[in-house]
Amino acid sequence: xxxxxxxxxxxxxxxxxxxxxxxxxxxxxxxxxxxxxxxxxxxxxxxxxxxxxxxxxxxxxxxxxxxxxxxxxxxxxxxxxxxxxxxxxxxxxxxxxxxxxxxxxxxxxxxxxxxxxxxxxxxxxxxxxxxxxxxxxxxxxxxxxxxxxxxxxxxxxxxxxxxxxxxxxxxxxxxxxxxxxxxxxxxxxxxxxxxxxxxxx
Numbered sequence: 001x002x003x004x005x006x007x008x009x010x011x012x013x014x015x016x017x018x019x020x021x022x023x024x025x026x027x028x029x030x031x032x033x034x035x036x037x038x039x040x041x042x043x044x045x046x047x048x049x050x051x052x053x054x055x056x057x058x059x060x061x062x063x064x065x066x067x068x069x070x071x072x073x074x075x076x077x078x079x080x081x082x083x084x085x086x087x088x089x090x091x092x093x094x095x096x097x098x099x100x101x102x103x104x105x106x107x108x109x110x111x112x113x114x115x116x117x118x119x120x121x122x123x124x125x126x127x128x129x130x131x132x133x134x135x136x137x138x139x140x141x142x143x144x145x146x147x148x149x150x151x152x153x154x155x156x157x158x159x160x161x162x163x164x165x166x167x168x169x170x171x172x173x174x175x176x177x178x179x180x181x182x183x184x185x186x187x188x189x190x191x192x193x194x195x196x197x198x199x200x201x
Contacts, residue, residue: 051185058161058183061128062144066191068094077122079170080191087146088191091170096123096136124165126177140174141166144182146189159186 069092078092124140143164165177
């Protein structure tokens with residue numbers, strides 16, 4: 001009879017089994033929460049890296065283009081103002097070679113010489129980074145500004161830094177040339193000018 005009682009008591013009781021399941025669940029939830037935190041941290045890091053990379057590319061692209069204009073304090077080829085949100089609005093012209101030939105005719109010439117002693121004119125390039133003569137727009141302007149796009153619900157599409165080509169009057173957007181979004185989610189765009197150089201912040 002004692003052997004029958006010992007055989008009945010050799011298994012787990014319901015309470016012991018429930019405690020085991022509870023402890024296993026707590027351990028599983030702890031491991032899952034730790035893994036989830038790690039995954040979210042990696043995603044946030046990826047987003048930060050992407051935004052920093054986008055910002056770095058934007059500043060480099062703008063700087064390369066703006067540095068080509070005249071840094072003189074009273075230069076007629078650059079104008080920096082601020083919008084209602086205190087972001088800079090930069091309007092400028094750069095030296096372009098619109099016809100691809102030397103413009104010296106013996107008595108008259110344009111007002112700038114590039115580093116190859118070729119006379120060039122002031123204007124804009126249709127596309128950022130393409131300085132071919134067929135990409136040149138003689139007399140036109142480039143404008144960088146932050147467009148708020150308040151009516152758009154997607155936050156990644158708001159506060160975009162946009163490059164636009166303006167007509168020769170310097171204020172009207174050239175609708176034949178597409179605007180280019182340089183960066184999104186811009187909280188502050190500041191360009192400063194002194195007699196020696198331009199700085200993009």
